[in-house]
Amino acid sequence: MIEVSAILITLQLALITTLVLLVIATPLAWWLATTRSALKPAIEAITALPLVMPPTVIGFYLLLLLSPNQPLGSFWVQMTGETLTFSFTGLVLASLIYSLPFMVQPLTAAFTQIGALALETAASLGAHPVHIFWSIVVPLSARGFVTASVLTFAHTIGEFGIVLMVGGNIPGETRVVSIAIYEQVETLNYADAHVLSASLLIFAFVVLALVYTLNKQSPLRLTANA
Amino acid sequence: MLEFDIQAELEAFQLAAKGQIASVGVTALFGVSGSGKTSILRAIAGFLPVRGTIRFNGVTWADGTTHLVPQKRPVGFLFQDDYLFPHWDVAGNLAFAENASRPRRAAIANGDKRDLQIDKADCIVEPNLGDGATKSLDRHTIIEAFDLNGLMSRRVQALSGGERRRVAFARTLLTQPKLLLLDEPLTGLDTLRRLEIMPYIERLTRDFDLPILLVSHSLDEVSRLADSMLLVEQGRITEQGEAQHVLRNMAKRQPMLLDSLPASVLVGYAHAFDAVYQLVQIKLGQQSLWLPSSESVPQGTAMRVAIHDRDVIIAATKPDRISSRNVLRGQITAIEGTDVQPTATVHLSVEGQALAATITRAALDDLDLRQNQIVYVVIKSTRCEPLARAGAS
Numbered sequence: 376m377i378e379v380s381a382i383l384i385t386l387q388l389a390l391i392t393t394l395v396l397l398v399i400a401t402p403l404a405w406w407l408a409t410t411r412s413a414l415k416p417a418i419e420a421i422t423a424l425p426l427v428m429p430p431t432v433i434g435f436y437l438l439l440l441l442s443p444n445q446p447l448g449s450f451w452v453q454m455t456g457e458t459l460t461f462s463f464t465g466l467v468l469a470s471l472i473y474s475l476p477f478m479v480q481p482l483t484a485a486f487t488q489i490g491a492l493a494l495e496t497a498a499s500l501g502a503h504p505v506h507i508f509w510s511i512v513v514p515l516s517a518r519g520f521v522t523a524s525v526l527t528f529a530h531t532i533g534e535f536g537i538v539l540m541v542g543g544n545i546p547g548e549t550r551v552v553s554i555a556i557y558e559q560v561e562t563l564n565y566a567d568a569h570v571l572s573a574s575l576l577i578f579a580f581v582v583l584a585l586v587y588t589l590n591k592q593s594p595l596r597l598t599a600n601a
Numbered sequence: 602m603l604e605f606d607i608q609a610e611l612e613a614f615q616l617a618a619k620g621q622i623a624s625v626g627v628t629a630l631f632g633v634s635g636s637g638k639t640s641i642l643r644a645i646a647g648f649l650p651v652r653g654t655i656r657f658n659g660v661t662w663a664d665g666t667t668h669l670v671p672q673k674r675p676v677g678f679l680f681q682d683d684y685l686f687p688h689w690d691v692a693g694n695l696a697f698a699e700n701a702s703r704p705r706r707a708a709i710a711n712g713d714k715r716d717l718q719i720d721k722a723d724c725i726v727e728p729n730l731g732d733g734a735t736k737s738l739d740r741h742t743i744i745e746a747f748d749l750n751g752l753m754s755r756r757v758q759a760l761s762g763g764e765r766r767r768v769a770f771a772r773t774l775l776t777q778p779k780l781l782l783l784d785e786p787l788t789g790l791d792t793l794r795r796l797e798i799m800p801y802i803e804r805l806t807r808d809f810d811l812p813i814l815l816v817s818h819s820l821d822e823v824s825r826l827a828d829s830m831l832l833v834e835q836g837r838i839t840e841q842g843e844a845q846h847v848l849r850n851m852a853k854r855q856p857m858l859l860d861s862l863p864a865s866v867l868v869g870y871a872h873a874f875d876a877v878y879q880l881v882q883i884k885l886g887q888q889s890l891w892l893p894s895s896e897s898v899p900q901g902t903a904m905r906v907a908i909h910d911r912d913v914i915i916a917a918t919k920p921d922r923i924s925s926r927n928v929l930r931g932q933i934t935a936i937e938g939t940d941v942q943p944t945a946t947v948h949l950s951v952e953g954q955a956l957a958a959t960i961t962r963a964a965l966d967d968l969d970l971r972q973n974q975i976v977y978v979v980i981k982s983t984r985c986e987p988l989a990r991a992g993a994s
Contacts (some may be wrong), residue, residue: 492684495648498671499678501702501776510697514688 376488377569381555388551389531392470393478393524399471399533400478400523407479409494425473437487438542461581467540468547470531479524483518486512522586529582533575538563548599565599603814607644607653607663616651616836617642621781622829624658627806627813629823629844638816639681641833642782645814646678647671657780658684671703675709676901677778681785683755683769691768692753695775701741702776709779711779738777738809741930747771763797770801774809783803783815787822800896804933807902824848824907847954865956867906871898888954888979892924910966913958914979915947917968927980931956933972938962949978 407419413532425433441459442448449548455552459465489512497507513520535553542549552571603622619667622628632640643649647662648671655663662669685694707805736958744750747767752760760768786802787795792824806813806826817823823830823844830847840847845866868882869890874897875963881894884905890906898904920928931951945965947958960980970976 492680492682494684494685495671495678496680497686497697497701498648499646499676499680500698500706500772501672502697503672503704511686515686545712548666 378550378552378555378567381550381552381571384547384549385532385551385553388470388530389468390462392474392531393528394469394476396474397520397524398480398529401477404479404482405486405512407483408503423476425478425570428536430473433473434537434540437472437537441468441541460502460541461543461545461549462524464549465544466538466551467550469537469541470481470534473537474527474531477530478523481519482516482522485516485523488519489515518589521589527583527585531581533579557586602659603645603655603812604988605641605645605653605655607651607655608892609640609649609651610876611637611836613639616644616834617872618665618833618838619840620831620841622812622814623733623830625810626810626825626828629827629830630814630816630833631820631823631827631830631847633956634818636818636833638833639784640836641878642678642814642816645674645780646676646782647674651685673705673708675705675777675779677773677781679769679783679786681788683765685768685772687757689757690753691749691755691760694772695740695744695749695753698772698775698992699805700994706777706899709777735779736982738774738811740775743771743774746800746808755858763794766785766790766794766798766955767801770805774805774811774975778811781811781813783813785816788817800982807898807940820848832855832924837957865908865910867956868955869904869906871902871904873900874898885899885929885954888929889950890929907961908956909943910946910957910959912981914958914981915949915960915964915968916971916977916979917970917974918975920979923979925981929956929978929980931976931978932969933974935963936970938965949976951978 407415438460439445440447443452443458448459493511494507497511538551539554544550544554552575556568556571602624606619608617611828613635613963618641630641632638634675638967640649645655647669661667662674665958685696748768748771748799749771754762805809815826827844830844831838832847840850867885869885871881872884872889879893879895880891883890883892883906929951931949933947934950935948936945943961944959945962947970949956
């Protein structure tokens with residue numbers, strides 16, 4: 376049978392992760408695109424770590440960090456009565472970390488591309504930085520926002536190792552599509568594994584095709600419609 | 602009046618510049634590429650953090666403790682490359698400038714009002730009736746002055762380079778700056794585009810009562826546009842003063858510069874415009890010059906005419922039936938030259954103003970020219986350049 380609850384949890388996780396990351400990663404990407412701080416390479420490296428680390432390594436450290444024996448985990452237990460490990464909330468926290476580079480990097484690239492001249496021109500005309508951000512930066516990096524959101528959403532859906540280590544496999548709580556496929560293959564239920572795998576494959580293809588189409592389009596056409 | 606005394610570490614050298622910029626007319630920051638001109642301009646606009654002080658009309662923009670952010674400084678900055686916001690049309694770009702500068706304009710207006718109230722209370726300041734010819738920086742006047750009415754709904758990608766610059770000029774003026782900073786306004790433009798833009802820069806200096814600080818490494822640009830100038834060398838202001846004076850001093854040190862400098866500058870007033878032949882009459886005392894001009898210049902506008910000493914011909918008697926429209930009567934004040942050089946420089950006084958002519962020594966002897974002699978000078982009108990806003994106005 377098709378695992379509707381796994382699909383719903385996956386979509387919910389991807390959506391929440393994308394929205395939260397939009398809020399968190401935008402200022403971080405803006406800082407990376409504009410700073411001259413000596414800390415920039417270090418922060419960039421930390422942001423990019425999830426791209427190169429084995430998911431099991433990140434999963435392992437997250438499991439330790441979120442466990443009820445550790446400050447963060449125990450604080451959460453005291454506040455809510457629930458553990459962060461093997462819960463949906465813990466899954467969201469883990470997703471925020473492993474999907475961070477997929478949001479930060481396209482945004483940083485988009486912000487960098489706007490260039491100092493545009494920002495200085497706007498400032499010389501008297502515009503406050505907040506005004507510049509909303510009326511110049513956001514419209515001109517609309518494509519970057521779309522690309523970053525789509526990639527974040529898609530990558531969150533596709534993550535397996537970290538999800539397994541932090542969230543486990545609790546149906547209706549932390550059992551996402553990639554975990555469901557793994558379990559169905561383990562139990563030799565290839566028919567259901569095929570359905571979910573093919574769905575993910577098609578979904579990933581559509582998403583990537585969409586991103587590349589957007590990237591080919593001139594920023595003007597995109598922003599003129601935006 | 603803008604006063605600055607700033608220091609900063611730049612990549613190639615240390616910037617340590619001290620200077621003043623008058624509240625009227627055009628001041629040029631002149632120097633070779635990489636001498637620090639643009640850095641000074643950026644420091645004044647607030648984009649380059651510096652040590653030291655910058656004060657404008659009594660307001661501190663920067664000192665040890667203050668750094669007024671760029672958006673609060675009432676300057677208009679025209680960058681070397683015009684940046685128009687690509688997601689808006691021309692009207693959108695102009696509207697952004699009006700919206701963005703609203704807080705700054707309001708602050709200035711309040712400041713002005715406060716000043717007026719104080720003045721009234723103290724009864725010490727005479728009312729300034731202003732220059733009748735000066736236009737205010739209102740939207741209509743600006744759009745008119747830069748011929749933008751037909752371009753308002755044009756996408757900025759569809760504009761020519763000259764049109765882009767006009768939009769950038771207008772957009773900056775809409776913020777009602779108190780000081781205009783121009784970074785190499787003509788450099789990099791081809792001849793046709795320079796011809797297109799030049800009248801607008803002249804109009805800018807002529808019609809709007811706005812001090813201008815322009816960065817240039819072109820002698821031509823400086824001698825055409827500037828009233829005063831600051832010479833920038835290795836991040837320092839090595840000389841400042843009236844533009845022609847500073848240029849002359851430079852030429853004394855580097856005689857090769859003479860080739861590109863007009864030897865004399867006459868100041869006069871626009872008197873009449875001949876629309877048929879497109880000539881403007883410039884009064885110099887009792888006499889006048891007729892100079893080509895594609896457009897009418899308001900009567901009474903102060904004009905500066907830069908004349909290269911090689912474009913002046915001396916006649917011992919009044920010549921008639923010649924192609925030049927510009928024959929002036931003058932008196933020889935001095936003759937400069939040695940027996941070993943082929944040419945001599947004749948200094949003349951025309952309506953009390955100095956004019957120099959370089960002629961061959963053979964001609965000098967042939968005409969038997971002497972000090973105090975009354976002669977006629979013929980100026981090839983095509984080489985005269987009516988200039989904006991003479992310093993003497």
